Structures are given as structure tokens and as C-alpha cells.
Amino acid sequence: MNGRQMNDDGRLTVRTALVTGGASGIGAACARELAASGAKVIVADRDSEGAAVVAAETGGEAWTIDLLDTAALEDLQLDVDILVNNAGVQSVRPIEEFVPDDFRRIHRLMLEAPFLLIRAALPAMYRKGFGRIINLSSVHGIRASPFKSAYVSAKHGLEGLSKVTALEGGKHGVTSNCINPGYVRTPLMENQIADQAQAHNISEDEVLASIMLTESAIKRLVEPEEVASLVGWLASDHAGMVTGSSYVMDGGWSAR
Numbered sequence: 001m002n003g004r005q006m007n008d009d010g011r012l013t014v015r016t017a018l019v020t021g022g023a024s025g026i027g028a029a030c031a032r033e034l035a036a037s038g039a040k041v042i043v044a045d046r047d048s049e050g051a052a053v054v055a056a057e058t059g060g061e062a063w064t065i066d067l068l069d070t071a072a073l074e075d076l077q078l079d080v081d082i083l084v085n086n087a088g089v090q091s092v093r094p095i096e097e098f099v100p101d102d103f104r105r106i107h108r109l110m111l112e113a114p115f116l117l118i119r120a121a122l123p124a125m126y127r128k129g130f131g132r133i134i135n136l137s138s139v140h141g142i143r144a145s146p147f148k149s150a151y152v153s154a155k156h157g158l159e160g161l162s163k164v165t166a167l168e169g170g171k172h173g174v175t176s177n178c179i180n181p182g183y184v185r186t187p188l189m190e191n192q193i194a195d196q197a198q199a200h201n202i203s204e205d206e207v208l209a210s211i212m213l214t215e216s217a218i219k220r221l222v223e224p225e226e227v228a229s230l231v232g233w234l235a236s237d238h239a240g241m242v243t244g245s246s247y248v249m250d251g252g253w254s255a256r
């Protein structure tokens with residue numbers, strides 16, 4: 001059971017899941033997966049139209065929010081059972097050309113906002129004795145690539161945040177884990193291919209063949225639904241003893 005839980009008295013409780021960046025790519029696939037397993041899904045995204053489409057499709061609700069406005073998250077109280085920290089962006093530049101504000105923006109969205117959302121969600125999870133924090137990290141949470149200083153450092157930070165959450169949440173029935181995909185077929189990825197093509201002055205096909213999939217044993221992109229299925233499992237009762245872990249889904253990239 002992912003989104004529904006049988007109580008001691010035999011009643012069925014519907015779980016609520018908040019998915020950030022749920023309007024597109026991996027987040028939208030997660031919203032579909034969790035809804036299919038019975039959860040009520042809140043699709044949080046700055047893209048209000050996209051969030052409304054996914055919310056309508058999954059029978060959930062849309063929450064239009066710009067997670068870069070972290071001051072607004074400081075007093076937030078969330079009553080959700082499953083929190084999927086997924087919203088993310090990328091910027092590809094050598095360090096000496098990396099715009100400091102872009103670095104700060106990426107860390108705010110991909111590290112500070114997850115911290116504030118976890119902080120907002122834990123009290124209700126602790127009261128209920130159940131919670132699932134699922135952080136969309138990346139193979140770049142455990143490996144580095146050139147030109148991605150902000151992204152790689154934010155994801156490495158997210159790994160640490162996830163482990164601390166696991167240690168604090170354990171006695172309250174709250175688990176926290178990371179998922180570390182290789183390159184996934186989403187709009188974020190399509191933008192990266194275009195950026196890399198520009199940075200290296202090569203075609204987009206060459207970017208895939210000679211940069212992105214060189215380390216992978218399996219030479220294809222990960223599909224969003226494959227990532228979402230792992231999210232569904234981590235959210236389920238079967239994964240109750242899984243915490244403080246990071247699950248790679250990278251076609252063998254990090255096996256090297």
C-alpha cells in the first residue's frame with residue numbers, strides 16, 4: 001500500500017502527498033504514481049497552469065508557489081504524509097564564469113527550500129507517527145561533473161540534509177531517502193543538452209553520445225516513470241526500514 005494505510009481499527013486512511021515541481025517531468029510522473037496508489041496529491045509548482053493540469057489529471061490539488069521565495073516558507077505548517085522534494089533547475093557554466101546570483105538561486109531552490117519544507121512537515125508527521133521524505137537528488141549528489149558547481153554542491157548538500165532528517169525522524173516513524181537518477185528524459189534535461197551543446201560548440205546528438213551517456217553501462221536516458229516507481233515504493237509501507245539511503249538509478253554510471 002502506498003497511498004492508503006489500514007488503521008488498527010480497520011479504517012482506511014488516505015495519505016496526502018506533496019510533490020514540488022509536480023507540473024513537469026519527474027514531479028508529474030511522481031504525482032501520477034502516488035495518485036494511482038491512492039494518495040491525495042498536492043502538486044506544488046510555480047507553473048500554475050502545468051500544476052492545474054496535473055492536479056486535474058490526478059484528482060489532486062494544485063498549489064502555485066515560487067519556492068525561491070523561501071522567506072514565505074519559514075512560518076509554513078504542512079500536514080502531509082509524503083513529501084517529495086523534487087523542484088529543481090540547472091545552470092551550466094565554468095566556475096570562473098558562474099554568476100553568483102545563479103549559484104545562490106540554485107542553492108535556495110534545491111537545498112534551502114527542501115529544508116524549510118521538511119521543517120514545516122515534520123511536526124504533523126511526528127504527531128501521526130508516520131512520514132515519508134523523498135528527496136530527488138541525482139547521480140550528481142554522489143558524483144561531480146565539470147561546469148555544474150551549483151547543482152552538484154546543492155545535491156551533495158541535499159544528501160546530507162536527507163541523512164540528518166533520517167536520524168532525527170527515525171523514532172517518530174519518519175523515513176528520509178534520496179533518489180539519484182542519471183539523465184532522465186524531461187524538459188530540464190532537454191535544456192541541459194542545449195546548454196552543453198553551446199558550451200562545447202557541438203551538436204545536441206554529440207552531447208548525448210560523447211558527454212552524457214559515456215559513463216553509463218546502459219546507453220539510454222532514464223524515463224520519468226522509472227524514477228516515479230521508486231518514489232512509489234519508498235512511500236509505501238514496504239519501505240518502512242529504508243531510511244538515510246540513496247538509491248541510484250543511473251544505468252551503471254556510478255558503478256565505475
Ligand SMILES: NC(=O)c1ccc[n+]([C@@H]2O[C@H](COP(=O)([O-])OP(=O)(O)OC[C@H]3O[C@@H](n4cnc5c(N)ncnc54)[C@H](O)[C@@H]3O)[C@@H](O)[C@H]2O)c1
Pocket residue numbers: 020021022023024025026027044045046047050065066067068085086087088089109136137138139180181182183184185186187188189
Ligand atoms: N532530468 C534529469 O536528467 C534529472 C536527473 C537527475 C535528477 N534530476 C532532478 O529531478 C528533479 C526534477 O527534474 P525534472 O528533470 O523533472 O525537471 P523539469 O524542468 O521537467 O521540472 C521541474 C519543475 O520544477 C518547477 N520549478 C522550478 N523552479 C521552481 C520554483 N522556484 N518554485 C516552484 N517550482 C519550480 C518547474 O516549474 C518544473 O515544473 C530536479 O530536482 C532535478 O535536479 C533530474
